[in-house]
Amino acid sequence: MDCKVFRERLDLYVDGELSGEELAGASEHLRGCASCAKAEAGLRHLRSSLKRVVNRHLPPPALEAETLRSIRSRKSVRAGRVIDEGHRDRTPVWRARVVMPAPLFAVLVLAVVALAGWLLFARDGVPARRTVQPGEASAESYFSGYYGGERASIKVVPRASLESSRQ
Amino acid sequence: MKMRGLLASTMLACASLLATAAAEVSPPDAQPGRPTGGRIRFQITAVEEGWGGRRVISDAAVEGPPGTDFNVNLQDGRFKMSARFLTDPAPGGGLSVRAKLDTRRLYGHSEAGLPLYEEDAQLHKLSLGFDEAVVLLPFGGGGDAGRLSIEIRPERLPPDETDAPRITISKPSPGGSISIEATKVPHNFVVEAALLEDGREVARGSAEYLLEEPGEMLLRPAGGNGADASAALNLTVERFEPSPGDGRAAVRFDLLGGDTARAALARNWAGVSGLGSEMVYDLSQTYRGAPGKRYELRLRVNLAKADAVSR
Numbered sequence: 001m002d003c004k005v006f007r008e009r010l011d012l013y014v015d016g017e018l019s020g021e022e023l024a025g026a027s028e029h030l031r032g033c034a035s036c037a038k039a040e041a042g043l044r045h046l047r048s049s050l051k052r053v054v055n056r057h058l059p060p061p062a063l064e065a066e067t068l069r070s071i072r073s074r075k076s077v078r079a080g081r082v083i084d085e086g087h088r089d090r091t092p093v094w095r096a097r098v099v100m101p102a103p104l105f106a107v108l109v110l111a112v113v114a115l116a117g118w119l120l121f122a123r124d125g126v127p128a129r130r131t132v133q134p135g136e137a138s139a140e141s142y143f144s145g146y147y148g149g150e151r152a153s154i155k156v157v158p159r160a161s162l163e164s165s166r167q
Numbered sequence: 168m169k170m171r172g173l174l175a176s177t178m179l180a181c182a183s184l185l186a187t188a189a190a191e192v193s194p195p196d197a198q199p200g201r202p203t204g205g206r207i208r209f210q211i212t213a214v215e216e217g218w219g220g221r222r223v224i225s226d227a228a229v230e231g232p233p234g235t236d237f238n239v240n241l242q243d244g245r246f247k248m249s250a251r252f253l254t255d256p257a258p259g260g261g262l263s264v265r266a267k268l269d270t271r272r273l274y275g276h277s278e279a280g281l282p283l284y285e286e287d288a289q290l291h292k293l294s295l296g297f298d299e300a301v302v303l304l305p306f307g308g309g310g311d312a313g314r315l316s317i318e319i320r321p322e323r324l325p326p327d328e329t330d331a332p333r334i335t336i337s338k339p340s341p342g343g344s345i346s347i348e349a350t351k352v353p354h355n356f357v358v359e360a361a362l363l364e365d366g367r368e369v370a371r372g373s374a375e376y377l378l379e380e381p382g383e384m385l386l387r388p389a390g391g392n393g394a395d396a397s398a399a400l401n402l403t404v405e406r407f408e409p410s411p412g413d414g415r416a417a418v419r420f421d422l423l424g425g426d427t428a429r430a431a432l433a434r435n436w437a438g439v440s441g442l443g444s445e446m447v448y449d450l451s452q453t454y455r456g457a458p459g460k461r462y463e464l465r466l467r468v469n470l471a472k473a474d475a476v477s478r
Binding site for chain 2 (some may be wrong): 141142143144145146147149150151152153154155156157158159160162165
């Protein structure tokens with residue numbers, strides 16, 4: 001094995017990944033080549049130094065658990081729940097996003113529209129306050145829908161015209 | 168002052184007297200001079216016309232002898248209308264109707280927090296046939312909610328055993344917002360007036376009055392044919408209060424000078440007395456006659472011939 005081939009396989013050699021024949025060839029070349037021996041020693045030194053530095057700044061033992069809990073908490077808020085077990089989300093309730101199936105949303109909208117219609121109109125189309133029965137509610141504002149009307153007036157009409165409008 | 172006190176007490180008694188008016192009216196008769204024989208029914212229907220079409224919200228009937236009067240009152244927290252209908256038989260076979268509409272709407276409040284009202288008073292004289300109907304629009308053409316109308320249809324009925332008015336409510340108004348009253352009292356009166364100087368009659372006059380209808384009467388010097396009037400009386404018979412005897416009439420009047428200037432001698436004076444009884448007013452401080460003389464005005468109210476016969 002010459003220097004060029006050894007340098008190509010240097011990382012594998014240091015990692016102990018070379019097979020028997022290549023490992024024997026590399027060891028024999030290393031014994032006879034001071035330059036490659038120096039390169040091999042330098043690489044091993046670099047690796048041991050990195051390992052030392054990395055091991056000196058290990059993450060806190062609870063980091064993994066905290067991260068996983070936070071992720072689960074965000075999922076819970078999106079599903080409509082604000083509080084996760086033992087962990088209160090900082091997002092205000094009124095800013096929380098609510099996820100709802102489209103059919104359920106449509107049904108809710110229809111229900112609100114129907115309720116508003118029922119409140120505004122009686123069954124025959126006259127405002128609901130018109131359906132108040134004697135004694136059920138006060139006549140405090142019974143004519144409120146007409147307050148914007150004009151001056152009172154009176155007229156005589158053929159009786160037949162009233163009879164026709166009845167039908 | 169004395170007459171004011173009398174008037175005040177009369178007004179207090181008025182409501183109860185009106186309520187019992189029906190019972191005090193004489194039984195029916197078949198005497199000549201009676202305008203029509205049977206009774207008249209007024210079907211009073213309140214109708215709302217809006218987006219949902221036409222809807223009857225109340226229905227009632229007032230029936231009574233010719234000359235029956237009725238009120239249709241509408242009221243809620245901000246609106247009040249009193250529509251008074253005085254009816255009389257008309258010569259052509261129909262009805263003469265005087266409709267008095269008094270309306271009050273709450274407009275808002277002043278800076279001092281006092282309520283501000285819009286008020287309206289109208290008088291309409293209508294000629295109504297039995298093939299016609301009166302349509303009262305309390306809010307004119309309508310408002311946001313559509314149009315509210317009170318339809319009144321007259322109808323002839325055969326004579327009944329009673330002359331008392333009767334109200335039949337087939338559909339009460341929601342929340343009692345519409346109410347109806349009915350009375351039957353005489354409508355035609357003769358008022359006689361005399362001006363006295365130291366107890367001696369110096370001028371007199373006489374005129375027929377319709378209930379609640381103002382009219383002018385001239386008091387002319389006694390015995391002076393064609394002489395200028397001594398005074399003019401603008402008088403209204405405001406009410407008639409039936410009683411077991413003959414009833415009492417309440418009047419209100421202005422006394423004016425007999426010349427063309429018509430200077431006011433008395434303003435808004437009033438009184439009430441039994442039929443045929445005198446009401447006496449001291450004019451010494453107001454009438455411009457001879458100095459040192461005492462002047463009096465005496466009024467006497469009687470039923471006119473048509474109403475006297477029917478009673």
